[in-house]
Amino acid sequence: MKTTTSGLTEAAEPVREAGEGLGRAVVATFRRDLTAVARRPGDALTPLVFFAMVITLFPLGISPDPERLALIAPGVLWVAALLSALLSLDGLFRGDFEDGTLEQLLLAPHPLSLLVLAKVAVHWLTTGLPLALMAPLLGVLLALPQGSYLALSATLALGSGCISLIGAIGAGLTVGLARGGMLLSLLVLPLFMPVLIFGTGAMGAALGGGEWLGHLAVIGALLSVSLMAAPIAIAASLRISIHG
Amino acid sequence: MWAFFHKLGSPRWFYGIAARLSPWCWALALALILIGSVWGLAFAPADYQQGNSFRIIYVHVPAAFLAQSIFMALAASGFVFMVWKIKIADMAAAMMAPLGAAMTAIALLSGSVWGKPTWGTWWQWDARLTSMLILLFLYLGVMLIRRAFARPQSGAKAASVLAMVGVINIPIIKYSVEWWNTLHQPASFTITERPAMPLEMWMPLLIMVLGFYAFFAAFTLTRTRTEILRREGHKRWVKELFEERP
Numbered sequence: 161m162k163t164t165t166s167g168l169t170e171a172a173e174p175v176r177e178a179g180e181g182l183g184r185a186v187v188a189t190f191r192r193d194l195t196a197v198a199r200r201p202g203d204a205l206t207p208l209v210f211f212a213m214v215i216t217l218f219p220l221g222i223s224p225d226p227e228r229l230a231l232i233a234p235g236v237l238w239v240a241a242l243l244s245a246l247l248s249l250d251g252l253f254r255g256d257f258e259d260g261t262l263e264q265l266l267l268a269p270h271p272l273s274l275l276v277l278a279k280v281a282v283h284w285l286t287t288g289l290p291l292a293l294m295a296p297l298l299g300v301l302l303a304l305p306q307g308s309y310l311a312l313s314a315t316l317a318l319g320s321g322c323i324s325l326i327g328a329i330g331a332g333l334t335v336g337l338a339r340g341g342m343l344l345s346l347l348v349l350p351l352f353m354p355v356l357i358f359g360t361g362a363m364g365a366a367l368g369g370g371e372w373l374g375h376l377a378v379i380g381a382l383l384s385v386s387l388m389a390a391p392i393a394i395a396a397s398l399r400i401s402i403h404g
Numbered sequence: 405m406w407a408f409f410h411k412l413g414s415p416r417w418f419y420g421i422a423a424r425l426s427p428w429c430w431a432l433a434l435a436l437i438l439i440g441s442v443w444g445l446a447f448a449p450a451d452y453q454q455g456n457s458f459r460i461i462y463v464h465v466p467a468a469f470l471a472q473s474i475f476m477a478l479a480a481s482g483f484v485f486m487v488w489k490i491k492i493a494d495m496a497a498a499m500m501a502p503l504g505a506a507m508t509a510i511a512l513l514s515g516s517v518w519g520k521p522t523w524g525t526w527w528q529w530d531a532r533l534t535s536m537l538i539l540l541f542l543y544l545g546v547m548l549i550r551r552a553f554a555r556p557q558s559g560a561k562a563a564s565v566l567a568m569v570g571v572i573n574i575p576i577i578k579y580s581v582e583w584w585n586t587l588h589q590p591a592s593f594t595i596t597e598r599p600a601m602p603l604e605m606w607m608p609l610l611i612m613v614l615g616f617y618a619f620f621a622a623f624t625l626t627r628t629r630t631e632i633l634r635r636e637g638h639k640r641w642v643k644e645l646f647e648e649r650p
Contacts, residue, residue: 329569333562337552346548347566350541351573354580361584382576393569396486400561 185270186278193282196255204286207248208294214240215298226303233302234312234363237295241316242323242352248287249327249348250334250341252279253398257335262402272398273391280328280394288320311366311376315359318379322355325383325390332397355382413490415632416641422625429622436615444608451605460518462609466616468511471539472574474504474620478546479571482564492628494560495635497567498550499627503620505543512536531585535578542570 197204218236219229256262256279265275295316296309304312330348334340362375444462451458481497484490515533516526527533546563553559636642 326569329565333549333566334552336558340552343545343548343552346541347545350538350545350577351569353538354573354576357580357584378580385576389572393565396565397562400558400565 182270182274185268186274189265189275190278190282193279194285197282197286203251204248204290207244207287208290210247211240211244211291211294212298214243215301218302230303230305233299233304234308234360234367236302237299237304237312238316238319238356238359238363241291241295241320242349242356244291245287245320245323245327246341246345246348248283249324249331250344252283252328252331253335253401254340257401262335262398266399266402272395276328276332276394276398277387277391280324280391283328284321284324288324289317291320292316305367307369308363308366311362311372314376315362315379318376318383319355319359321383322379322386323352325386325394326351329390329393329397332394332401334401335398336401355379358382413488413492415492415495415636416639418492419629419632422629426622426625426629429618429625433615433618433622436611436618440608440612440615444605444612448605448608449602454522457518457521458605460514462612464511464514464518465609466613467507467514468536469613470616470620471504471508471511471536473617474500474507475539475542475567475571475574478504478567482567486561486564486568491635492632494564495631496624496628497563498560499631500620500624501543501547501550501563503623505540505547508536508540508543512540529585531582534585535581538577538581539574542574546570 215236218232222228222232253262256265266272268275292313295312296304299309299312327344327348330344330351331340333347334344337343358375358378362372362379365372365375441462445459448459450456477500478497481493481500484493485497512533515536519528520526546566549566550559550563553562633642
């Protein structure tokens with residue numbers, strides 16, 4: 161950008177930076193959130209411990225008989241994953257709302273939906289993905305039959321992406337409310353049901369020796385739709401929560 | 405066209421229009437529901453399989469129709485409110501949501517009352533029942549979020565966003581639930597494929613459906629008028645309106 165008058169250069173410079181700055185802002189948001197999680201690893205561990213605890217309740221409450229447990233294992237694992245996601249979603253924006261970070265994101269000269277997408281990506285990386293990796297271990301405890309472990313991890317990995325995205329809409333709407341957590345679960349659980357159906361459907365198909373990749377593909381489709389539409393809704397919900 | 409929309413969007417103008425329209429809607433609703441229910445309950449022939457218990461469809465089907473349509477209307481109003489900031493759209497949405505939830509509950513209850521003699525059980529995890537139950541949860545969510553905010557304006561926007569998110573999800577939920585159900589229980593009964601109804605059974609049903617829609621329109625108009633007065637009570641035109649009368 162070479163111009164004869166220095167005034168023009170100075171005026172043009174920030175405009176160019178703003179265009180480039182979008183990528184940088186998204187990366188910066190991503191790294192900031194990742195650092196925040198790394199500094200307080202307990203926050204990311206709590207949902208995982210909760211997940212393990214809920215799984216432990218079922219053999220105690222139903223029966224330690226492996227055959228019975230194997231029957232309910234896919235559903236129990238998935239439902240426990242949804243509940244633990246709710247637990248972590250409640251805190252997704254809360255800290256940033258209280259210390260004013262969200263307001264700064266709103267003021268940034270970049271689309272809020274993309275910045276928020278970076279935050280949701282961190283949420284998935286630190287809760288959904290570890291959960292998907294940990295689930296097979298708990299599957300062993302529930303005597304989950306051979307052949308469905310890969311399906312469990314794969315559907316949870318993709319499905320938790322959907323859950324992070326859809327749940328963030330509810331988290332954005334309830335972040336400013338005193339008892340938002342209760343309301344959050346009411347708002348988003350109905351929206352999680354398709355993911356639950358196809359997640360357990362894939363495991364059922366894998367257990368029956370059938371083709372489960374089709375179910376995974378449906379979850380992938382749900383994820384792509386959420387990826388397109390949810391950031392806009394999340395941004396709108398945060399705007400409502402911050403300045404009405 | 406646009407001028408018409410903008411006029412309609414003004415509470416004062418809508419108040420007048422609704423006052424003129426609502427008596428007609430109420431009369432139409434009353435007449436249709438009266439004719440439909442008398443015809444359906446007393447004169448339509450009994451079903452050769454289900455006997456008289458089938459007559460509950462004259463309440464069940466129109467309620468289920470409304471339950472779904474009202475959610476669409478909620479989302480449409482939410483969109484209009486969020487994009488054009490037309491206050492009337494939100495007032496109508498606030499009034500429609502409880503009616504929609506009530507219709508969903510009526511559809512569920514009448515469905516289970518019908519299910520008892522027909523299927524031998526009050527509840528069956530059938531695809532339609534399940535998706536209606538989820539719809540009820542969505543309604544409750546929209547109604548609860550509106551009241552959760554201290555500022556009514558924020559609650560209105562939150563309810564609009566949630567209604568729009570919900571309406572995108574309704575078809576996804578519906579189809580996934582249908583798919584789930586067919587996997588778990590291979591067609592032990594089919595309520596989706598009923599034998600084609602004879603005209604004498606079908607006509608009262610159509611009249612009842614139309615009557616319920618007319619009731620929905622009348623109910624929304626009347627309640628929105630009340631809501632206008634409640635929200636715009638401090639405005640001059642409302643004060644003048646009531647000072648003029650003795």
